[in-house]
Amino acid sequence: MLPPARSAIQKTFRYQQQMQLYHTILSHDGDRRHPNSISARPVIDTPKNLLRTLLDGYNPTFHRHPLGHRVEALIKLNVHQQMCYYDGKLFGGYLTLLLDHILADCCQPIPAMTAYLNTTFLRSVSPGVPIRLSAWPEKIEGRKIYLTGSIQVPGTGNGELIDAVKASALFIRPRC
Template sequence: MNPRFVTSFFLRSFRGYHCAAETYRPSLSPAPSVEVSHPLPTHLKPSFRKASDNMMRSLLQGYRPVYKPHRLGCEVESLLLLGPSQRMCYYEGKLFGGYSTFLMDQILADCCKPPESIIADTGPAFTVNLNTSFVLPVPPTVPIFLRAWPDKIDGRKIFLKGCIQIPGKAPNEWVDAIQAEALFIRPKI
């Protein structure tokens, strides 16, 4: 698949579905051979990486994790008010579930790798499994509260739980809109 099409597709779709996506037209010429060690041709790497970094920055705009000590590591929280480019709705007034899951994956990953000031000797961990339960629709215009915490640690495996909460009917009440359970694993050293 043409890397420019992929970049264009993701940039357009993650900006809130307000642009018409380009129609994909397969090339009649054979795809250029790509070495295994270089997944993208060298001349496309900087622009593709820049587009990817810009997309990630725009998706995580306003995300500021706060780390708190937990008996198994740390708990992470973040209060987020989505900007206009982040208010992706497939159905009117309901935040796109894929974006909500992306936010959950981000905060769960942050829970695995806290700053060294909280827990020393931690390395990266990667998502193995992420189960999400959509309890309530998330309106795109309300503040959302993201939380993640470790549930169990078994060697390199980290079992996590998390949720996205939205304001409830009573003042200062937060209700779970999305609940998640995840398994992350640290690579062998």
């Protein structure tokens, strides 16, 4: 067994390696055989540019709902958006980002902030499949908006969609 100090140093070294790899992917073409080649796409240098890249292809449609809007969007991820922690499985944090964004769209035209977002992952989501996002309000109490959302992926049947991720959230509108 390693002494605690040595174990911590090894963990720090592995973390630094992962961050260096992440930086290489963002600023280079991702071909690990040629790490010094410059990508044709710009380096993602600001949080705004990163968010724009992550939400590329997000084009929601708004439907009337008794409490506001029901929002839906269909996304087919491009190569730069396919963030996987394990091979063939999208990173849960990215799926949660998509849910948070569509839930916030339900609150429009008045802005609201996420107070909590509870996600339940029912099945893994493959990076190559179209993803259907949907969100709708459940209840409004003053400045509080209770919302529900889901991510659906194609099932085995023709045109069948199955829930992969479900979410419940509380958004709060700012005081005027």
